[in-house]
Amino acid sequence: STRGAAEVLHAAPKYALRCGLEIHTQLNTRNKLFSLSTNDPFQAAATPNYHTSFFDISLPGTQPRLNYEAVLYAIKLSLALDCRVNLKSQFDRKHYFYGDQPLGYQITQHYNPIAKDGKLCLYGAYDNIPEDEKTIGIIQLQLEQDTGRSLYKDTDGMTLIDLNRSNVPLVEMVTQPDFTDVKQVRAFVKKYQNLVRHLNISTGDLETGAMRVDVNMSVNGHARVELKNLPNTSSITNAIRYEYQRQVDIIRSGQADKMLKDVETRGWTGSATIKLRSKESTIDYRYMPDPEIPVLLLEPEVVHRVATALPELPDQTLRKLMAEPYNLSLKDAKILTTNSNSHGNFYTHHDLRNYFMKTFQLFTAKTGASNSKLPANWIIHELLGIINKLEIPLPKILQLLPASHFAEFLALIHDNELSKSSAKLLLFHIINDFKESHCSNLALPDFRLLIEQYNLNPLNEVEEHALTELCQYVLRELNDDALVADLVSGKKKNALKFLLGKGMRLSQGKVDPALLEGAFKSVLGIKW
Amino acid sequence: MKRALERLRQLPRANERFNIFNSVNLSAAQQVMPSEKPLGNLVVGIKDNIVTKKLPTTCSSGVLAGYMSPYDATVVELLDEAGAVTAGKTNMDEFGMGSGGIHSFFGPTLNPAFPERPTVAGGSSSGSAAAVAAGVVDFALGTDTGGSVRMPAAYTSTVGFKPSYGRVSRHGVIAYAQSLDTVGIGARDVGLVRRVFEVLDRHDPKDPTSLPDELRQQAAALRREKKHLKIGIPAELLHGSVAAEIRERLLVVLDKLQAQGHELYPVSVPAVKNSLLVYYMLAPAEAASNLARYDGIRYGCRDEDLDMSDEVLFAPTRGKFGKEVKNRIVLGNYNLCSGAFKNNYMKAQKLRVELINQFDSIFAFENICTGNKPNPAGVDVLLSLTCMAPPPSLEAFTSKENKSPVNSYINDVFTVPMSLAGLPCISVPLAGMKGVGIQLTAQFADDYGLLDAAEDVMQEQLN
Numbered sequence: 003s004t005r006g007a008a009e010v011l012h013a014a015p016k017y018a019l020r021c022g023l024e025i026h027t028q029l030n031t032r033n034k035l036f037s038l039s040t041n042d043p044f045q046a047a048a049t050p051n052y053h054t055s056f057f058d059i060s061l062p063g064t065q066p067r068l069n070y071e072a073v074l075y076a077i078k079l080s081l082a083l084d085c086r087v088n089l090k091s092q093f094d095r096k097h098y099f100y101g102d103q104p105l106g107y108q109i110t111q112h113y114n115p116i117a118k119d120g121k122l123c124l125y126g127a128y129d130n131i132p133e134d135e136k137t138i139g140i141i142q143l144q145l146e147q148d149t150g151r152s153l154y155k156d157t158d159g160m161t162l163i164d165l166n167r168s169n170v171p172l173v174e175m176v177t178q179p180d181f182t183d184v185k186q187v188r189a190f191v192k193k194y195q196n197l198v199r200h201l202n203i204s205t206g207d208l209e210t211g212a213m214r215v216d217v218n219m220s221v222n223g224h225a226r227v228e229l230k231n232l233p234n235t236s237s238i239t240n241a242i243r244y245e246y247q248r249q250v251d252i253i254r255s256g257q258a259d260k261m262l263k264d265v266e267t268r269g270w271t272g273s274a275t276i277k278l279r280s281k282e283s284t285i286d287y288r289y290m291p292d293p294e295i296p297v298l299l300l301e302p303e304v305v306h307r308v309a310t311a312l313p314e315l316p317d318q319t320l321r322k323l324m325a326e327p328y329n330l331s332l333k334d335a336k337i338l339t340t341n342s343n344s345h346g347n348f349y350t351h352h353d354l355r356n357y358f359m360k361t362f363q364l365f366t367a368k369t370g371a372s373n374s375k376l377p378a379n380w381i382i383h384e385l386l387g388i389i390n391k392l393e394i395p396l397p398k399i400l401q402l403l404p405a406s407h408f409a410e411f412l413a414l415i416h417d418n419e420l421s422k423s424s425a426k427l428l429l430f431h432i433i434n435d436f437k438e439s440h441c442s443n444l445a446l447p448d449f450r451l452l453i454e455q456y457n458l459n460p461l462n463e464v465e466e467h468a469l470t471e472l473c474q475y476v477l478r479e480l481n482d483d484a485l486v487a488d489l490v491s492g493k494k495k496n497a498l499k500f501l502l503g504k505g506m507r508l509s510q511g512k513v514d515p516a517l518l519e520g521a522f523k524s525v526l527g528i529k530w
Numbered sequence: 531m532k533r534a535l536e537r538l539r540q541l542p543r544a545n546e547r548f549n550i551f552n553s554v555n556l557s558a559a560q561q562v563m564p565s566e567k568p569l570g571n572l573v574v575g576i577k578d579n580i581v582t583k584k585l586p587t588t589c590s591s592g593v594l595a596g597y598m599s600p601y602d603a604t605v606v607e608l609l610d611e612a613g614a615v616t617a618g619k620t621n622m623d624e625f626g627m628g629s630g631g632i633h634s635f636f637g638p639t640l641n642p643a644f645p646e647r648p649t650v651a652g653g654s655s656s657g658s659a660a661a662v663a664a665g666v667v668d669f670a671l672g673t674d675t676g677g678s679v680r681m682p683a684a685y686t687s688t689v690g691f692k693p694s695y696g697r698v699s700r701h702g703v704i705a706y707a708q709s710l711d712t713v714g715i716g717a718r719d720v721g722l723v724r725r726v727f728e729v730l731d732r733h734d735p736k737d738p739t740s741l742p743d744e745l746r747q748q749a750a751a752l753r754r755e756k757k758h759l760k761i762g763i764p765a766e767l768l769h770g771s772v773a774a775e776i777r778e779r780l781l782v783v784l785d786k787l788q789a790q791g792h793e794l795y796p797v798s799v800p801a802v803k804n805s806l807l808v809y810y811m812l813a814p815a816e817a818a819s820n821l822a823r824y825d826g827i828r829y830g831c832r833d834e835d836l837d838m839s840d841e842v843l844f845a846p847t848r849g850k851f852g853k854e855v856k857n858r859i860v861l862g863n864y865n866l867c868s869g870a871f872k873n874n875y876m877k878a879q880k881l882r883v884e885l886i887n888q889f890d891s892i893f894a895f896e897n898i899c900t901g902n903k904p905n906p907a908g909v910d911v912l913l914s915l916t917c918m919a920p921p922p923s924l925e926a927f928t929s930k931e932n933k934s935p936v937n938s939y940i941n942d943v944f945t946v947p948m949s950l951a952g953l954p955c956i957s958v959p960l961a962g963m964k965g966v967g968i969q970l971t972a973q974f975a976d977d978y979g980l981l982d983a984a985e986d987v988m989q990e991q992l993n
Contacts, residue, residue, distance in 0.1 A: 056601060060823040062594070063581045063603060063702040065738055095819050097866070099843040106822020163827070288866035290875070293709035293816050294739050 017250045021187060021219040021242065022179035025194060026172050027204045028148060028212045029075045034058065035147050035171035036066035036109065036295075043148070043167035044210050050164035058169045060104035066295055068093075072171035073298065075203040076116050076145050077308045079173055082197055082315055083140050085120030087305045093145075093295045096287045102150035102163050110146035110174070112289045116298070117143040122193060128320055128332065129189040136186055139178035148172050179218060184242045191215060191235055193316075199341040200316050200352075206341075208234045217242060221249040224262035230278065231269040241270040248275065316340065319355070327373045328362065334382050348389050349396035357381065357396070357405055364409035369416050376412045384426060388433050398441045399433065411449055420453060421465065423517070428452060469513065469521035476504045477525070492530045498522060534562045534571045534615060537666050541617060544664040548640040550657045552578045553585045554618035567613030568729055572722075574609055575661035575670035578619040579626060579704040580713070582606050585616070589704055590634035591624045592850040593824045595831050603702020604734045605671060605713055612729045617667050620657025624852045625821065626673055626706035629681055629941040630927045631656025633854040641921055643686045643964060648924040652682030652917075655714065659686040662716045669717040669726050675706045676809050677916075677945025679714030680957035684916035684967025687959040689984070690716045691723045694975050695952030696741040698727075699734035707816035708739065710809075710949045720958065720985045727977065741975070748898050749975035759983055761787065762797035762892060762909035767944055772918050779963045780915065786990045795909055797892045801885035805947040808885070810939060811865055811878035812950075818862025821855070824848060857935055886951045895973035899952075904973075911983045912971040915944055916957040920965030944969060956984045961991035 034041050037055040057064040080087050094112040095105075120140035124131050150168035152161050175194070181187050195213060198204040205212045215238055217229040229245060232238045245268065252261045267279040314322075316339045322328070323335035330338070338355040341347075362377040385408075389396060403411070411429070414420040420428070432447045477486065480501070488494040489501075498519065505518050522528070538559050545551050555561075558573070565571050576582060579589045581599035588594045602610070609616070623633040631653035632638035639656035641649040642664035651660045655672025659682030662670050672679040674692035683690025691714055698713040705711060713730065717723045734740040763784075788794055826832030826847035833846035851859070865874050890902035892909060918941070922930070930937045948955040948969075954977040957967035970987060972980035 059828050061599065061601075061829070062587065062589075062597070062704040062823075063599065063601075065701055065736065067736070067738055097819060097822060099822070099825065101825075101827060101843075104823060104828060106825065107819060286868050288819075288863060288868070289871070290815060290819055290866050293707065294705075296738055 017221050017246075017253065018223075019182055019184075019219060019221055019242075019246055020179045020223070021181035021217060023175075023177045023181070023187065023190065024216040024218065025175045025191075026148075026214040026216075027079075027175065027198055027206070029072050029171040029173060030202075030204050030212075031069060031071040031075060031171055033069050033071070034169040035069055035072050035145070036169055037069075038067075039169070041170050043170050044212075047164075047166075050162070050166060053166045054168065058104070058165055060106075066109065066292075068295060068298070069171065072145060073116070073300075074308065075171075075201075076143060076173050077300075077305060078201050078203055078312060079175075079198065080117030080120065080143050081305075081309050081312055082201060083117075083120040083122055083143070083175070085117035085140055085143060087117045087300065088114060089300045089302060089305070090114065091116045091298045091300075093292045093298070095290050095292050097290075098285050098287060100149070100152075101161055102152045102165070102168070104150065104165060104168060108147050108149065109292060109295070111144035113291065115142040115144035122190065122197075123317070124186060124189045124193065125317070128317065128336075129193060131185050131189050132183070133186075136180075138180045138186070138190055141176040141178055143176075144174045146172050146174055179220075184239050184246075187217070187242060188235060188239050191238060196316055196340050200313065200339075219245060221246060221262075222253060222258075224249065224253070224258050226265050227262075227275075228265070228267045229270060229275060230267060237270050237272070241275055244270075244273075245275045323355075327366070328378070329373055329375075330378055334378055337382055337386075348393065349386070353396050353400070354381070354386070357400065357408075360405035361408045361412070364406050365412045365416075368409055368413045371416055374416065376416055377409075380412055380415075380429075381408075384429060388430055392433060392437050394433065394437055394441065398436075401441075401444055402433070402436050402447070404446075407446055414449055414453075420449070424453075424456075428456070431456075466521075469518060470525060472505055472509060472513070472518070473501075473521050473525045476501055476508065480504070486526065490526050490528055495530070498528075531562050531564065531571050534573050534668075535559060537573045537668070538562070538615075538617060540664075541666040544642065544661075544666045545618075547645075548642050548651070548660050548664060549621055549637050550639060550660045550664065550666070551575070551618040552588055552590060552621050552634075552636050552657070555585060555616050558615050558617050561615045565613045567611075569609065569726065570613035572614050572668040573617050573666070574614045575617050575620045575658055575667040576606065576609075577655050577658050577670070577672045578622055579673055579706075580606060580619075580671060581702040581704065582616070582619065585619050587619065587704070588635065589625045590622045590636055591852065591855070592635045593826075593830050593848070595635065597830050599702070601702065604699035604736060605730055606702065608699075608729055608732075609671075609726075617661070620655070620661055620670060620672075622656055622658075622672075623654035623678075624855050625704070625817070626654040626675055626678055626711075627817065627854050627858050628653040629677065629938050630931070631660075631682065632924065632928060632931075633852055635852065638924060640924065641686055641965075644921065649965075650685065650921050650924055650927045652685035652921060654678040655682050655690075655716070658716050659683050659688055659690065662686065662688045662718060669715060669722055672714045672716055673703060673706070674712050674714040674945075674949065675710045676813060676942045676949045679712075679716060680916050680945050680955060680967065680969060681941065683716055683957040684959070684969075685921040685965050687964055687967075688716055688718055689720055689723055689956065689958050689988075690714060690967070691720075691727065691956045691981070691984075692948070692954065693727060693731070693977050694741070694954040696737075696739050697746075697954075697975070697977060698730045699732075699737045699740055701734055701736040701740075705816070705820040707813040708820070709816060710813060710952075712949075720956070720981060720988055723956075724978075724981045724985075727981070731977070745898050745975065750978075752896060752898070753976070753978060755982065756910060756979075758791040758793065759787075759911060759986065760793050760795060760894065760909040761983075762795050762912045764802065764912055764914055765796060765798045766800065766802035767912075767914035767947075769918060769943070772915065776915070776919070776960070776963060776966055779960055779966075780968070783961065783968065783987070783991055784913075786993060787987065790986075790990055790993075792986075797909060797912070799885070799888045799892065799947070801881065801888045802947045804881045805885065805950055806939065806943055808878045808881045808950060809942065809946045810861070811874050812882070814858040814862030815865045815875055816862070817855075818859045818866065821851070821859060824851075854935065882950050885947060889951045889953065889973070893973035893976075895976045895979065897974050899974060910972065910976075911980060913987075914969050914971070915960075916967035916969040917941065917944060920963070954980045956980055958984055958988050 037057040095107040097107040148170040150165040195206040268275040489497040630650040641651040658670035658672040663686035679690040825844040836846040839845040894908040896904040
């Protein structure tokens, strides 16, 4: 079973796993790799073969024209993966026949890829791996065309072909076989995914196929098995675990020399790996340098400028956020550096982080508080909670509450001019009003005026300790141990209403009844 | 106008006799009208591997039978704009593969210069040359990968010009071997070839191998008009197997040129002897790759029953390629096999560079692409023959080729070196010797210098 295999992975180091990844990533450039068609392989699913130029369908006489935006994106990724960018790379043809491969070959980079020799470091502290640090070597990055898509219709034996995806730019990244544990694989895939999203060069989604992971693995140096068709992270890890167990079983049974002799390609059914191709059916791709796409020559200056313009990488940002003056927890820092998903979010980690940093800076300048937790707590927890609850996108909130304004709001809390509980209510109220105005009322809220208006001044407000005192006073005055005992046991629950009434009268109605009820319960230790 | 209409009137009979056209523009006569344009009312035949919206484009292949392109090739657009009237699409060796003009889905083209017996017109631009020779067009477009414009020009005693690689757009020209393919021009005289070239000679952003404007300007700046030429005679192209009669005619021409003050020099380009090997290593490899797209799915012909045989996809459909195309696909794929690639293909590329370097060392004109230093004492043009002998009869050619396809590959021996080096090259008729051409070659991008020289050589021969 899968669980069994997972245990074996840790329990039986005498079956050493060696694993490498090949990741195909669709670049979200405006146009395709060698034509001016729109690069939109998924949105146009309802209109097959819509985004196709004469070149994309391989009409006779058409020629490829390289899209330099794809080159730029590939350089960004190469640099972020610490690769050596080749100043002279070229495109090659990889030949094989398939219905959704209109040229009869794929244009890729076989002999001279755009980048080589990089690495991505995984850290115990950030990436949830057992080791403190693990470096995964990158062999190369190559630019290539995606194929079209075949839709098999079993009913009438027809295959439908959609070439919207044909000629969409891909980067194929190949790692060294440096992985020794499935946790490292999972961490790498997540980290790489976050990286391409962070660089804004791909949606990085596994589900849509914008990112596709193939696994090469072997156990104890036997022949390599390639795992394909792994549509999400759990398939990747489950397939590796299953395949590891399968190979360990073969080795244990003494059949490795026979059954793990030749390279093999296997697919994942969701519960088992199955053989797709073996060595005998391997295709000779007859690689040939493309005779008409000019050699891709890059000036060192170009690479240097891309490097300079590269955004700070997620690990650097994490490190920065977890150190002085921010001192964020790993969890909070990750919220500000990781895109959990590219769809349906009301914010990007990038916008949220900028908002946080700006607010932090202004708040610090205003209050002199050097390493307060207030900005983190209020932005990552309170504000984000409200955004998700009210379903308002962050950019709208930024119009209502610019960082300077939010810093002012936090300063009021910091200076005890506004209690935390009131501040929560106030913030929600302001944003909810804004939502009800259909985000049209852009007048900056005047916090002091609102505090006055709603009587939220802590002088008029009963703080927690004051509430406790109030309860104790009511109980002392009442001096009825039997009633209190029945109330606490739950026999006379209504007695609480009686106590509340007394308390509200004493406070002249300035206390939130819900808060007072809570206070009574905690003072009396009521469990029901 | 009168001449254009007269040519079009003669076309059907000539076509019936020599099998020149794969498709004919039936409204050509209506398109003849008063025109001030640079090529106004000149009738043109377009090789059937150059795509046209109004006429089918088949490459003389069953695989593309009836194919209509949704766009015009850049050269077709340029000719339209210049006022030329398209007579039709000319017959050719299938996908440009052949030197006799016999490997066509539509049957062989016959040579109008030899009306007395069925004679090959040369290939692969057989119909283009035949159309010019038969007088049914003013000029024709062909394509030249290893001699496909020059060889038929020689065989039909017309003029055939292969410009420098990259000077004329290949956008819309169906690829045989892109690293060698060029669009060439055939006509009866060099002057008209020049007029057409001036229309087509421009950068095309749609063609990734089109020579950029900066380099065109650089080449123009290097140009010097010369009254007396330094003419090199390459030793490697003086074959012992050339008939004495042809040698004598050639010597007469050389004497005349010398008498006019031109200087003759023996030169040597040793790498020329590798040319055929290099060419037949590279061109079929590129061809095998380029022809992989013909699977019958999106256009062209498709096998009605099967899409697969012996688990090979599209094999029945691709079985519709002709014999010579199949030979070259097999040869090309063999050259690309992982086992053979490094020893054959890569080696051939190295030898190709060596050949270019050797050419650079004998020309006075600088090669604007390689950066090699020119030879200040070098020659302006090279002079050689285009073919070893006049065209064989259809029967002789066919029987020789049936013995071994290599026999017809050898025909390319004089024309292939210039293709490998991308040099501009022109074949003009050898006076007094029907069906044989003199081939002049200039340095890369010195196309206008070459045309000047060709006009001189044509003129001197008449004197």
